[in-house]
Amino acid sequence: MSDLLETVRGLAKKTESKILMVVLDGVGGLPLTPGGDTELAAARTPNLDALAQESQLGLVELVGAGLTPGSGPGHLSLFGYDPLKYVVGRGALSAVGIGVKLNSGDVAVRGNFATLDPNRLILDRRAGRPSDEKNVEIVTRLRAAISEIDGIPVEIYTESEHRFVVVFRAPEGQTLGANISDVDPQGTGVQPMTAVPGDPSSDRTAALVNAFVARAEIALRDEPQVNGVLFRGYSDVPHFPSFADAYGLTAACIASYPMYKGLASLVGMDVLHVEGHEDALDGKVQALRENWAKYDFFYFHVKKTDSTGEDGDFAEKVHKIELFDELLPQLLELRPDVLAIVGDHSTPSKLRSHSWHPVPLLIRSEYGRWDHAARYTEEEAQRGSLGLRKGTDVMPLLMANALKLNKYGA
Amino acid sequence: MSDLLETVRGLAKKTESKILMVVLDGVGGLPLTPGGDTELAAARTPNLDALAQESQLGLVELVGAGLTPGSGPGHLSLFGYDPLKYVVGRGALSAVGIGVKLNSGDVAVRGNFATLDPNRLILDRRAGRPSDEKNVEIVTRLRAAISEIDGIPVEIYTESEHRFVVVFRAPEGQTLGANISDVDPQGTGVQPMTAVPGDPSSDRTAALVNAFVARAEIALRDEPQVNGVLFRGYSDVPHFPSFADAYGLTAACIASYPMYKGLASLVGMDVLHVEGHEDALDGKVQALRENWAKYDFFYFHVKKTDSTGEDGDFAEKVHKIELFDELLPQLLELRPDVLAIVGDHSTPSKLRSHSWHPVPLLIRSEYGRWDHAARYTEEEAQRGSLGLRKGTDVMPLLMANALKLNKYGA
Known part of the structure; x- marks a missing residue:
């Protein structure tokens, strides 16, 4: 277990606050030409823009400098498990x-x-x-x-x-x-x-x-x-310390695709039933709403931002980002105490594959130092107050913002 | 011993230069409302402003992402001791x-x-x-x-x-x-x-x-x-490598409250007598002046920026910051070769407690790359050229700016 996870485990406390972590799979991108927009910058996202204006932004490197994360390591890092230490084989996944x-x-x-x-x-x-x-x-x-x-x-x-x-x-x-x-x-x-x-x-x-x-x-x-x-x-079979134990959270996964559900269940999250086919965004929102009272932590996965990038379809990736933007108000309605929006890796349409580029992280809570960000984009995130961080920093930051961590030492 | 401390120990050299590390306890803060000022931003600090304009700024995370440092771990980190490795019990402290x-x-x-x-x-x-x-x-x-x-x-x-x-x-x-x-x-x-x-x-x-x-x-x-x-x-009783040995410095602590004197003596600093009650800022300046010739390194502790934050008294914390600002010219008069201003953790009035938020670090030396910072505030520090760093980076940076470190490797 990484020191940070072990340390956080000893400090975690139960509170009423709720954390919603939205993973926009592969959301980070690249401009097609120098000086151009990334997919996030090109998208029309009024709801994300408004959210960014009352949030903290930063960039996250999931595995390490220059390393392109697979979906497993990318997610494990977001969940606080050092992906260089916790290795999940594809068969187990x-x-x-x-x-x-x-x-x-x-x-x-x-x-x-x-x-x-x-x-x-x-x-x-x-x-x-x-x-x-x-x-x-x-x-x-x-x-x-x-x-x-x-x-x-x-x-x-x-x-x-x-x-x-x-x-x-x-x-x-x-x-x-x-x-x-x-x-x-x-x-x-x-x-x-x-x-x-x-x-x-x-x-x-x-x-x-x-x-x-x-x-x-x-x-x-x-x-x-x-x-x-x-x-x-x-x-x-990898031996993971339980997410619920490590953070003192009741945790639920809302995802449609097997691998993501598998990752969440490997770390011990409850995997909720999602109605509908493929990305099933409406079904996911419904599952979130119906289970809102039952859990402290929700991992909410959006897949199509990645698959369109893998297809090299810049315009369609922009469109999928805009679809998420349309859905965002329904998430905000639930009033999570801490809301994070992040990716598990970048998937620039230009590369038609996962990439090593850091992904933008947004955290909204009552206890942040606000940025002057106008939008949730790579460029704004790079200027953000959260700085450039490791993926394993995300969970401690969310726990802190939810006031779920005791002080370290006297 | 952390790797960095061990490495620095091997490179440290004696010079005539003097380092003054001012720790404004709990100085980092939060705005009370979105878009509002933090305590540092709200304070009228002409002397700190002028200093910031000829310094380098950055942000420091003392223990780790999301982790709220106790005073012990916060200070140990500033002194270069990894607080996840060097644990001091409250009894010993x-x-x-x-x-x-x-x-x-x-x-x-x-x-x-x-x-x-x-x-x-x-x-x-x-x-x-x-x-x-x-x-x-x-x-x-x-x-x-x-x-x-x-x-x-x-x-x-x-x-x-x-x-x-x-x-x-x-x-x-x-x-x-x-x-x-x-x-x-x-x-x-x-x-x-x-x-x-x-x-x-x-x-x-x-x-x-x-x-x-x-x-x-x-x-x-x-x-x-x-x-x-x-x-x-x-x-x-924890076994600390001596600060003086690690950095090749003669080091003195100027503090009024027992815990801070205790921490400094644990790492082997000389604890100087300070005349006066409570924070005794005048007595501290006097102690600094009287001992200036005798030491290479001074740890100068200001307590009330923390206690007012713990009281949830935004206005009073602002006032304590302004009191330090008034005293600053007397420190500058001594012409330290390297002057650092930093906190051991944040204590936002809004939270009435220590918090995980990074603290602003200011380093003035002849050998910095100057920033375009106008003030010593969280926001300016976040844009600063020193970036977002671990607390254990502070001492190596101060040693380097004091030209007290030999080259690493041939």
Whole structure:
């Protein structure tokens, strides 16, 4: 546990105040041309502008200088967990994201369906991107064929298209290691690789993985396209101090996409049901309103600001920011004592990917030193009174502004 | 020892230059209403303004983001000691604050006089707040009754009102542990609790504490009001690398209140005599002037900027800032090579308590990059060229500006 989190844990106190942390996924951007506007600057955001004028602004670096955060590290940092210390494998993230409860000692693995030729040479590492329905059908067949290997329970879950997740359940009191080489050679025209353990505690897991590959190929041998499996991204189960314990908060997650729900549940937040499809902003506001009395802390996730950036669609990212702006008054109506607006990383349309650029942080509370910011933009945030900070500073600042931290030392 | 302090120690060199660090206790503030002035901004401070115009400004976070520093951690940070690493208990602080020299292995404990009924039930945890004279009288009685327990020398010191300090002196080469549960139940209508050791090294100390409680009650049994003792805040003696050694400085403390003198003596500064009562600003200036030739470094403490903030008295805090401003020319007359003005934490009148908000730092030296600051205020400091920094950065910056640090590496 990082010193700051440990220190905050010892100082946290229960109060009536409520904290709302809005994560606009990938909200930070870049201008397309020198001197141009970023997506935030280009957006018409009267509500965010008014909010910025009564808030404190700053910039947040989620992992470190020049480091582009994945969604996991970006969120962990916002939740106060040093992402260089708390590492969550993609397999574990996928598993918890689809609602699978992982226990200490288990191993979760991400799998891809692949197309193999009769000599086991890989023709397509994604098996022609099968439909989700086909995925479910294949997973059902695999479940029937492989429920356990060598006495170890094996669980297989559908994710989407060519993606699935396998969980190997450790026997009570035992630990399966996750230090195993990839089955996926990341190329075609070669055979799947044999998994090799990287340490003695992973010997058994490697054997399980190799047995799974062999038995899956037998079970799927009459399939023309989805007839092989590839693995990479093995994760053992990370041990997180509970968010609720660390901060003395009852905490709820309002998100639609599996990974974000998974991250929140990994740190022990309650994941609330959200009505609707995709980003489901209305459903999220409804979930927030209905549960407002029940929790001290809400993590409210908005996804589309990221996906439009990943698509390289500047105008559409601007539009998604404006959609959030339209929804903002409904959040303000609930009168959170502390409201934060922040991103888990930047996703500039210009780069079509996550990026290392710090994200703008806005904190509104009764106890801030107000800035002279006119808007919630990268440029205004850079001049803001909160300065340029680490992502792990965000939670202590929110706790302080909510008057939920005792003094440190006499 | 923090890395920075260790590094600075290796680079420090003796020169003729003099550093004056003025700590305006709790000087950072908040506006009462959005867009309003903080206490510093509201104060009429022509001398500070002129100084700011030829200085560098920045903001300092003493312990960490969102963390509200106690006076101990705040000062230690300013002196260059990472307050998350160097922890001083309240008992040790009280003891050294009244001039008691603690040795390695000793334990210092804070005590309160209490009023007990015939069944030892606590009627008043502060014994009706006796006068300081009564406190001295009781301490004198206790000293006569308890000079040693089980061969361990026991020293009893008066603090004020219901407060006193006990020091258990460890035999040569031995260590008394300080991991003991409280005697003070922090409530009335119940008996004082029996101290329980939390580890084997504290077994003996717990027995000493329990014996002290019993013997004190016997010694005070004919007292109607001050007839019991409660303990909490046990401290062993922290081991600080000496300030003088770390920085190669002869260092003096000019402060009036026990805790600040205690902190300075803990790190090995000479504590100068200050004539006068309470904050005694004139006496402090006199002490500074008289000792100016004798030291390289002066820590000059101004208390009332904090106490007025704690009282929630915005106007009076403004006034205390203005009083310091009036005194400032006398400090400047001494021509310190490096002058710093900083706080050990913020104490906004609005919060009536210490707070987490960064404090403005001003450094005047011949070798700064000047800012365009017009005043010493939170807002100007936030725009300042020194940026937002940790408290432990202050000493290295002062040493550098005094040309007292050699180059790091070839």
